[in-house]
Amino acid sequence: MxxxxxxxxxxxxxxxxxxxxxxxxxxxxxxxxxxxxxxxxxxxxxxxxxxxxxxxxxxxxxxxxxxxxxxxxxxxxxxxxxxxxxxxxxxxxxxxxxxxxxxxxxxxxxxYDPQKELEKKELNFLMDKAIASLSPQSSIIFRLIKEDGMKYKEVAEILNISPRTVQTQLFRAMKKLAVILIAHRNSSKPADKKVAAGQHITDLGLLLILLKIFF
Structure with missing residues (x-):
């Protein structure tokens, strides 16, 4: 064996x-x-x-x-x-x-909802670009959980690290990705306060999407 x-x-x-x-x-x-x-x-x-x-x-x-x-x-x-x-x-x-x-x-x-699938693909495209900026270990942990649907324990076994380390690395990666994605959404400055408020809601929604995907 x-x-x-x-x-x-x-x-x-x-x-x-x-x-x-x-x-x-x-x-x-x-x-x-x-x-x-x-x-x-x-x-x-x-x-x-x-x-x-x-x-x-x-x-x-x-x-x-x-x-x-x-x-x-x-x-x-x-x-x-x-x-x-x-x-x-x-x-x-x-x-x-x-x-x-x-x-x-x-x-x-x-x-099947094509619109929801399109939105998901667009979000995945943005995330793939953001993932490239992560450290090698954070990137592989993120991909194993995001793309392969693995649990902390499974990833820990595969990488020979503790589940706690997996959790810590994932949270760090998510914080960095959230900053990158929100910055991307805010790259076009809102024209007025109403739009800015709407953008703020979008940012919160983006964070909620990230949480929904992984937890």
């Missing part, structure tokens, strides 16, 4: 530091089948599970330069697959079955 873990860690180092594609292929073959079985446990469908696992591997390769701080890569992979599986289930929960009035028929209604 220790040798297996050492092998995974060595491969991960080669991927993140040396851009070793061969190491990535070996890691894929080592974990691919296990991760698919693990994913099927959540979503009960093999084909979507294969896609989810492939997406996680692709994301790991694309983000490899910011993932080299991860101490337990196998744990990271399993947690990432778990959270992507839950996201998959949440995505399809947008489809609701509704009984048609005065009939025995039902129809499927998609409650």
């Amino acid at each position: 220790k040798n297996h873990k050492a092998d995974i860690t060595s491969l991960w180092s080669g991927i993140c530091i040396d851009d070793d594609l061969k190491a990535f292929e070996v890691l894929f073959h080592l974990l691919h089948v296990k991760l698919i079985k693990f994913c099927v446990f959540y979503i009960h469908q093999k084909e979507p599970a294969e896609e989810i696992v492939s997406d996680v591997f692709v994301k790991c390769w694309e983000s490899r330069k910011i993932l080299h701080h991860i101490v337990n890569p196998e744990t990271y992979m399993f947690v990432a697959v778990k959270n992507q599986s839950l996201n998959y289930l949440k995505k399809y929960s947008n489809i609701h079955i509704v009984q048609i009035e005065n009939s025995n028929e039902v129809e499927f209604i998609n409650i």
Whole structure:
């Protein structure tokens, strides 16, 4: 077991530091089948599970330069697959079955809101720019929690630090991001007090959005 873990860690180092594609292929073959079985446990469908696992591997390769701080890569992979599986289930929960009035028929209604999704994408774009200004450890902690939906304990295990350190780093990152995002919103000076008051409300709303996303 220790040798297996050492092998995974060595491969991960080669991927993140040396851009070793061969190491990535070996890691894929080592974990691919296990991760698919693990994913099927959540979503009960093999084909979507294969896609989810492939997406996680692709994301790991694309983000490899910011993932080299991860101490337990196998744990990271399993947690990432778990959270992507839950996201998959949440995505399809947008489809609701509704009984048609005065009939025995039902129809499927998609409650997906494109406007809300657009606003979320715009906020994520601003945050991605702000995240680039964080320290390496704060950045990886923020991304593990924001993008992968991990808990403090999971991140602590992956990075081999205490949950308290994770919490402290996350709060520091959020404070800095809030300052950056609010400064961005205020870059265009309000024309009058009413607009300024409205801007202040927007700033408070932005902070509430950040809190809602992470807590």
